[in-house]
Amino acid sequence: MSAHIQEALDQPIRIRLPRLEALRYIHFYQQQASHDESLLKLAKLGFDLLQSLHKEELSELSKWWKGIDISNNLPHVRDRLVESYFWALGGYCEPKYSFARMFFTKFILVATILDDTYDAYGTYKELEILTEAILRWSVTCLDELTGYMKVVYQVLMDLYNEREEILEKEGKIDLFNCSKEHVKTLARGYLMEAKWANEGYIPTTEEHDYVAFKTGSGGLLTTAYYLGMADLATNETLKWAVTDPPLFKASTKVGRFLNDIAGHKDEQERNHFASTIESYKNQYHYTDEHVYDLMRKQVEDAWKDINLESITRKDVPMPLIMVGVNLTRLVEILYKDGDNFTHPGEQFKNIVKSLLVHPISI
Numbered sequence: 001m002s003a004h005i006q007e008a009l010d011q012p013i014r015i016r017l018p019r020l021e022a023l024r025y026i027h028f029y030q031q032q033a034s035h036d037e038s039l040l041k042l043a044k045l046g047f048d049l050l051q052s053l054h055k056e057e058l059s060e061l062s063k064w065w066k067g068i069d070i071s072n073n074l075p076h077v078r079d080r081l082v083e084s085y086f087w088a089l090g091g092y093c094e095p096k097y098s099f100a101r102m103f104f105t106k107f108i109l110v111a112t113i114l115d116d117t118y119d120a121y122g123t124y125k126e127l128e129i130l131t132e133a134i135l136r137w138s139v140t141c142l143d144e145l146t147g148y149m150k151v152v153y154q155v156l157m158d159l160y161n162e163r164e165e166i167l168e169k170e171g172k173i174d175l176f177n178c179s180k181e182h183v184k185t186l187a188r189g190y191l192m193e194a195k196w197a198n199e200g201y202i203p204t205t206e207e208h209d210y211v212a213f214k215t216g217s218g219g220l221l222t223t224a225y226y227l228g229m230a231d232l233a234t235n236e237t238l239k240w241a242v243t244d245p246p247l248f249k250a251s252t253k254v255g256r257f258l259n260d261i262a263g264h265k266d267e268q269e270r271n272h273f274a275s276t277i278e279s280y281k282n283q284y285h286y287t288d289e290h291v292y293d294l295m296r297k298q299v300e301d302a303w304k305d306i307n308l309e310s311i312t313r314k315d316v317p318m319p320l321i322m323v324g325v326n327l328t329r330l331v332e333i334l335y336k337d338g339d340n341f342t343h344p345g346e347q348f349k350n351i352v353k354s355l356l357v358h359p360i361s362i
Contacts, residue, residue: 090330100228189214218251
């Protein structure tokens, strides 16, 4: 019992990942002397069957990813296929959301390509050209791009063009446009961060929040997931999504602050734009630990906003609300003990293996 109390204190059940919690509960139930053997076996079979589907999806995605040939075409980009699929799995694990997982995994991989290009590789002049192409959003821009930038832009266009044709036929083009605008906003934010890094400028906390909450956008991630769930997107959903609702803002804050804390020391060792932490330190003369505490408190408050939105919002289908909630839960795992997306730790690797590699012994 003490172990379960400690788990609850360490991470409340409300912010735990459902799929991981199901696995945890199966093991807990098995230890109970009063457990029903048939029910336990059924739960294990159900878990393993779903895991086999997830493995098939990952296999298909691996073929797509290998086709881009990152190691040769874009060697500066982190190769994070499994981590990206795990992120998508955090949104929903059920079979009916298979397409949404597949698309979102590709989106995270493409977003990683953009992130690594803006953050650690491209010159400021190159990034200006790439940003202009993204803002114009036209395949004709490929003629104006050279080298690696052409590959980056082609991958982005291919991913979205594939969905645009389908959503247009389904009468859901507004959903597509909503997600596309988030990508444009991301590019603008990345360019501003590159400008700060290039100039060695430390922005104020207000300047930083304005930009950082665009590049770490919960709306960007959630609407990208929606592109694979278009059948659930009503007109009310679109009206809600384009307002950058409290769910998106709170999810952004959780992701942005946990990411900044996890990657702070590593980022300061290279030519990286000043993080939110550096802005606080420069403006208010705070210590690292004091800023960490302030940000963790804001993360706690953001979860209160997420909980309120998920309970009170009635005009948006609950499966769409829960995408935002679940993706935020996933972020808690990604950045709990460091930046596990960039440098996967042993505990994180074991979590991934438990969901994607090792079946439950029956």
